[in-house]
Amino acid sequence: MSNYRAETKCIQSGWIPKRGEPRILPIIQSTTFKYDTTDEMGRLFDLEDSGYFYTRVQNPTNDAVAAKIADLEGGVAAVLTSSGQAANFYAVANICEAGDHIVAAATIYGGTHNLFYSTLKKMGISCTFVDADADEQTIAAAFQPNTKVLFAETIANPALVILDIEKFARIAHAHQVPLIVDNTFATPINCRPFEWGADIVVHSTTKYMDGHAMQVGGAIVDSGNFDWDACGGKYSGLTEPDESYHGIVYTKKFGKKAYITKATVQLMRDLGAIPSPMNSFLLNVGLETLALRVERHCYNAGRIAEYLNAHEKVSHVNYAGLPGDKYHALAQKYMPKGTCGVISFELKGGREAAVRFMDSLKLAAIVTHVADARTGVLHPASHTHRQMNDEQLKAAGVSPGMIRLSVGIENVEDLLADLEQALENA
Numbered sequence: 001m002s003n004y005r006a007e008t009k010c011i012q013s014g015w016i017p018k019r020g021e022p023r024i025l026p027i028i029q030s031t032t033f034k035y036d037t038t039d040e041m042g043r044l045f046d047l048e049d050s051g052y053f054y055t056r057v058q059n060p061t062n063d064a065v066a067a068k069i070a071d072l073e074g075g076v077a078a079v080l081t082s083s084g085q086a087a088n089f090y091a092v093a094n095i096c097e098a099g100d101h102i103v104a105a106a107t108i109y110g111g112t113h114n115l116f117y118s119t120l121k122k123m124g125i126s127c128t129f130v131d132a133d134a135d136e137q138t139i140a141a142a143f144q145p146n147t148k149v150l151f152a153e154t155i156a157n158p159a160l161v162i163l164d165i166e167k168f169a170r171i172a173h174a175h176q177v178p179l180i181v182d183n184t185f186a187t188p189i190n191c192r193p194f195e196w197g198a199d200i201v202v203h204s205t206t207k208y209m210d211g212h213a214m215q216v217g218g219a220i221v222d223s224g225n226f227d228w229d230a231c232g233g234k235y236s237g238l239t240e241p242d243e244s245y246h247g248i249v250y251t252k253k254f255g256k257k258a259y260i261t262k263a264t265v266q267l268m269r270d271l272g273a274i275p276s277p278m279n280s281f282l283l284n285v286g287l288e289t290l291a292l293r294v295e296r297h298c299y300n301a302g303r304i305a306e307y308l309n310a311h312e313k314v315s316h317v318n319y320a321g322l323p324g325d326k327y328h329a330l331a332q333k334y335m336p337k338g339t340c341g342v343i344s345f346e347l348k349g350g351r352e353a354a355v356r357f358m359d360s361l362k363l364a365a366i367v368t369h370v371a372d373a374r375t376g377v378l379h380p381a382s383h384t385h386r387q388m389n390d391e392q393l394k395a396a397g398v399s400p401g402m403i404r405l406s407v408g409i410e411n412v413e414d415l416l417a418d419l420e421q422a423l424e425n426a
């Protein structure tokens with residue numbers, strides 16, 4: 001499907017039925033798969049044959065949806081996970097172990113920040129957070145001999161910082177380290193990070209890809225471009241024998257799919273954060289309209305950003321689609337069709353006004369969620385980023401009065417009217 005355009009891939013990629021098979025992706029709600037001989041099954045366990053045997057490792061419904069996402073991103077393969085958090089964890093854990101170090105943009109999503117700052121530290125993997133806007137030398141100074149990953153988000157949630165992907169890819173590659181990019185907010189409709197040098201893409205499919213708030217899920221996509229063998233034994237998990245598979249070497253046996261195969265057959269086998277086939281089916285329904293929805297999200301958000309920007313009670317609006325935004329030029333380069341439907345802004349009345357405003361909204365619901373067909377609103381300092389102290393909040397690009405508005409695909413005039421009446425009360 002790789003020569004088709006994104007809108008076509010959203011509909012047609014992934015499940016491609018053969019003669020007499022169901023037109024719609026079937027939900028293979030089965031833990032297990034049957035074989036005729038002992039030897040056949042044994043060969044699957046040794047990765048000598050490919051085939052399904054247990055859904056924790058692979059399932060046809062999950063794989064079809066993973067293939068669609070890989071196709072949309074232009075990668076060689078993908079694996080689905082049970083959440084975006086699991087995708088981020090696996091993406092790092094696949095190539096890092098105790099004693100290793102990663103470098104990440106400070107503005108990443110609060111959940112990922114917690115994972116890197118707190119949980120990975122307990123597992124012996126340390127993280128240095130960098131200002132994504134800093135110059136190459138400053139970011140490079142965070143690298144250590146044991147650094148294995150550079151991590152950032154194309155559009156940071158909720159700071160809405162647009163990543164200079166080429167800059168990050170240059171820094172990563174100068175240190176023989178892969179660049180992992182969380183592309184949740186931009187989606188492959190608006191940006192394809194592999195085209196700018198990213199090596200691995202991760203997603204919380206819970207957001208725009210699903211788009212209807214029906215399932216929590218994640219995906220890891222491999223570009224196949226990173227040369228693990230060229231890094232002098234640094235990625236030994238990929239380039240040296242895996243004892244748990246009778247000594248296979250992933251780069252030798254699976255070539256460009258080494259990284260994603262290891263994540264599937266080793267991390268999924270051992271840690272098991274798989275989505276249920278039912279959830280993958282729901283995700284696939286969402287993906288079919290992704291291109292349409294993203295276009296409308298961006299149109300509505302653009303109109304609302306302009307409205308808020310001109311409003312007397314609003315002190316500041318972050319939306320890279322606005323010509324005056326700090327990240328407008330980067331957005332024009334990396335995502336010329338649009339950024340996303342999420343806007344953050346600040347009221348002159350600060351935290352108290354933010355609370356009054358949010359409590360007055362009628363259409364926009366207060367939800368811990370973004371990137372849904374329904375408009376939602378959240379106060380990061382008291383919700384998603386609650387664990388952070390003021391200094392960490394500042395580094396994450398979150399101020400105490402910041403409101404994060406996730407603009408849905410309702411009629412924009414109705415949304416504007418809702419904002420208008422809530423601002424009157426703010």
Ligand SMILES: *Cc1c(COP(=O)(O)O)cnc(C)c1O
Pocket residue numbers: 083084085086088109111112153157182184185203204205206207216217218
């Ligand atoms: C939501 C989100 C995550 C975490 O995803 P879950 O599916 O909620 O686990 C990771 N990264 C970004 C950018 C997100 O918006």
